[in-house]
Amino acid sequence: MPGAQDAQGAPETPEIGAFAVDARDGRVGRVMGSVGPYVQLRAPGGGAEWDCPPDLVRAAPPGLELRARVTEINREGRLPR
Structure with missing residues (x-):
């Protein structure tokens, strides 16, 4: 199933807050923003x-x-209140 693409046919960067995959190594992270030419992801x-x-x-x-x-929800459940 192909992903969304921009007008030039390049894949669109997922929006801030969405989960994304770093194609270099398969890590999944939440898109936190961008700095310079890079997209910042957090596990x-x-x-x-x-x-x-x-x-x-x-x-x-x-x-x-x-x-x-599920990982995020489980982590939140372990944090002290």
Whole structure:
């Protein structure tokens, strides 16, 4: 199933807050924003953001997105209130 593309046929970068896949290594992260030419992603369990070239960021497929959401929910449940 092909992903969304811009007018030139390049894949569109997922919007801020969406889950995406870094095509270089398959890591899934939430899109946090962009700095310079890079898209910043953060793992669903938290941690440091990493930079990914926008042409290598893909929207996460439904199964990976669900897994990432569950990871976030589980992490939130373990945090002290």
